[in-house]
Amino acid sequence: IICVGACQPEKKEILFPKTDLASVPLIPKPIKTVATHSAFGLDSNTVIYTSTQDPAFEKVGQFLSEKIKGKIGLDLAVNDNNSGKLERLIYINQSDSADLETPESYQLYVQKDTIFVNAKTAAGAFRGIQTLRQLIPEKSNDTLTDHPLWLIPTGKIVDAPKFEYRGAMLDVARHFFTVDEVKKYIDILAYYKYNTIHLHLSDDQGWRIEIKSWPKLTEVGAKTEVGGGEGGFYTQEQYKDIVQYAEDRHMTVIPEIDMPGHSNAASLSYPFLNGNGKSLKPYTGTRVGFSTFDAQKDTVYSFLDDVIGEIAAITPGPYFHAGGDESHVTKKNDYILFVEKVEKLVQKHGKKMIGWNEIAQANLDPSSVAQLWNESHSAIKAAENGLKVILSPSERTYVDMKYDSISEYGLTWAGLIPVDVAYNWNPETYVEGLPRESIIGIEAPLWSETISNSAELEYLAFPRVIGIAELGWSPAEHCNWEEYKQRLAQQVPYLNQMEVNYYPSPLIDWK
Ligand code: TNX
Structure with missing residues (x-):
């Protein structure tokens, strides 16, 4: 059974195939990848939000939305407060975490309902969304449902460039x-x-x-x-x-x-x-x-x-x-x-x-x-x-x-x-x-x-x-x-x- 949107909690059992974030063919290979073997189901209910302080972050969100549309045809709203239920969220977040050492460093957390892209600067967020683009499969998992889902493996990526x-x-x-x-x-x-x-x-x-x-x-x-x-x-x-x-x-x-x-x-x-x-x-x-x-x-x-x-x-x-x-x-x-x-x-x-x-x-x-x-x-x-x-x-x-x-x-x-x-x-x-x-x-x-x-x-x-x-x-x-x-x-x-x-x-x- 696959439940999307209005499922009752008791029926909410999602049978995603086991995923492996560490085996996605990312180039360049990130510094650190930890797989948690579940999936984020990217779909038409997914919305993109960005830290609102810095308009450069919103542009990164729009860039991601355009590239997702070009790749799989989904049109995801960016910072649209009327876009409904926030069921699945990609959040591009300005963060001052000390783990983000260089301007282009980023962290990508893929959880079942939310993807976080954390970066100190918009440049870092931009590098992070390139990784995210590479994680999105070409094909949706439409053998399970007529509501297509593109399964993104869950886990955590911590990354930064070797050279500036x-x-x-x-x-x-x-x-x-x-x-x-x-x-x-x-x-x-x-x-x-x-x-x-x-x-x-x-x-x-x-x-x-x-x-x-x-x-x-x-x-x-x-x-x-x-x-x-x-x-x-x-x-x-x-x-x-x-x-x-x-x-x-x-x-x-x-x-x-x-x-x-x-x-x-x-x-x-x-x-x-x-x-x-x-x-x-x-x-x-x-x-x-x-x-x-x-x-x-x-x-x-x-x-x-x-x-x-x-x-x-x-x-x-x-x-x-x-x-x-x-x-x-x-x-x-x-x-x-x-x-x-x-x-x-x-x-x-x-x-x-x-x-x-x-x-x-x-x-x-x-x-x-x-x-x-x-x-x-x-x-x-x-x-x-x-x-x-x-x-x-x-x-x-x-x-x-x-x-x-x-x-x-x-x-x-x-x-x-x-x-x-x-x-x-x-x-x-x-x-x-x-x-x-x-x-x-x-x-x-x-x-x-x-x-x-x-x-x-x-x-x-x-x-x-x-x-x-x-x-x-x-x-x-x-x-x-x-x-x-x-x-x-x-x-x-x-x-x-x-x-x-x-x-x-x-x-x-x-x-
Ligand atoms: C050497 S590399 C050049 C270029 C040529 C190139 C052809 C360099 C600084 N000068 O003028 O186009 O070889 O490979």
């Missing part, structure tokens, strides 16, 4: 990606608890963001991309729209303008910027390291003051990424001078600078951050100078590398990266000599020389970025390939629902 920074980078310069394509990527990243999306907005092949004080950057510099396609750019309004979409998912956008190298598109637009002495032509190939800004000219720095200022003004996050990689035609002294001056400009506009690991050659402020991609010794040097480090070791996290010899897209210079290689490493100990306290987190860069639309992006990103999400969030002792690959196999319903063109790696027994 969990990023994915998208190169929209080599090939342009539309606002909708970027949003789709962000939405999937949020499901796996990423909190940062880094947009590589300029390179030799194209300039991708409107700068009102220097209009030729987009009139000229945005019209090209790898392979000769039409390129494109985001207006400032479109960029703000992406920032808002990310913010709604408690994700930070980090804009990157790559310099002094990787700057052909900018110099083509304004030739006074050019410092390599050669004549300028649009570039649609995939070589690197041939362009540079002129580090000796004051006008270059006033240009950059405007560019950084305009972008900083529409970027709420704390960082501005100034690139700094592969400046092979910039003299070493010029490079150092340039990076140090750009750091000051970034700070003038209220941001902290991030740069690729080459920036460690300069004398930088400890508020700046070095992003390791190819030289461990640079990351160690940066840490010795008090900088924090983001880990993106190319042989593990470069999801633009091919998976294997039959991969359709991707490059190979950092090696082939099958799904297990991208997962099987420990960021906390990977770089020998780099102190744990210096590491703020990890990032998976997706360079776009070989990809130009969502389907191709997804082929390279998925499933590898899902594993990197777990490495960024879960304690090392929970990261085990043999066990992880079973959970990964069970992401198929979600990936199918999102119409994600993931690479069906033969290493995984896909469900």
Whole structure:
């Protein structure tokens, strides 16, 4: 017998199958899970309530309601005092409990009639509801009743991120990606608890963001991309729209303008910027390291003051990424001078600078951050100078590398990266000599020389970025390939629902 709603107490015997919270294929795996083997029956009488003090909590409740509707079709009211009997309740609660140690920590208690999501901040509640989304089965238990119930296993989850920074980078310069394509990527990243999306907005092949004080950057510099396609750019309004979409998912956008190298598109637009002495032509190939800004000219720095200022003004996050990689035609002294001056400009506009690991050659402020991609010794040097480090070791996290010899897209210079290689490493100990306290987190860069639309992006990103999400969030002792690959196999319903063109790696027994 199953009783819903108006059952008499004496008849209230609910024969739910035994559940096991600990065997739901959650990714990233939470710190602690305790199963109590009963079930919360999510149904049309369920309502969502949130702590009312903070409107950001209500938005988290609305986000959950929308995603539940998208997944199983149920339309749950949020903070609606007229919605009846409060039979089954999801309560998203602001809590100052000392157990919630970081802003993104959360606790999830699933009881028979009530689910509590406790968090100190709305960001923590947002991470918590991603776990809850993953606990909701695709199928209702409609063999028992014509009133469908989606059974959520009861128990308790206590969770917090390993790293404060969990990023994915998208190169929209080599090939342009539309606002909708970027949003789709962000939405999937949020499901796996990423909190940062880094947009590589300029390179030799194209300039991708409107700068009102220097209009030729987009009139000229945005019209090209790898392979000769039409390129494109985001207006400032479109960029703000992406920032808002990310913010709604408690994700930070980090804009990157790559310099002094990787700057052909900018110099083509304004030739006074050019410092390599050669004549300028649009570039649609995939070589690197041939362009540079002129580090000796004051006008270059006033240009950059405007560019950084305009972008900083529409970027709420704390960082501005100034690139700094592969400046092979910039003299070493010029490079150092340039990076140090750009750091000051970034700070003038209220941001902290991030740069690729080459920036460690300069004398930088400890508020700046070095992003390791190819030289461990640079990351160690940066840490010795008090900088924090983001880990993106190319042989593990470069999801633009091919998976294997039959991969359709991707490059190979950092090696082939099958799904297990991208997962099987420990960021906390990977770089020998780099102190744990210096590491703020990890990032998976997706360079776009070989990809130009969502389907191709997804082929390279998925499933590898899902594993990197777990490495960024879960304690090392929970990261085990043999066990992880079973959970990964069970992401198929979600990936199918999102119409994600993931690479069906033969290493995984896909469900
Ligand atoms: C190296 S990684 C680059 C990029 C390329 C990438 C291709 C880095 C900081 N620079 O310019 O797109 O390799 O994998």
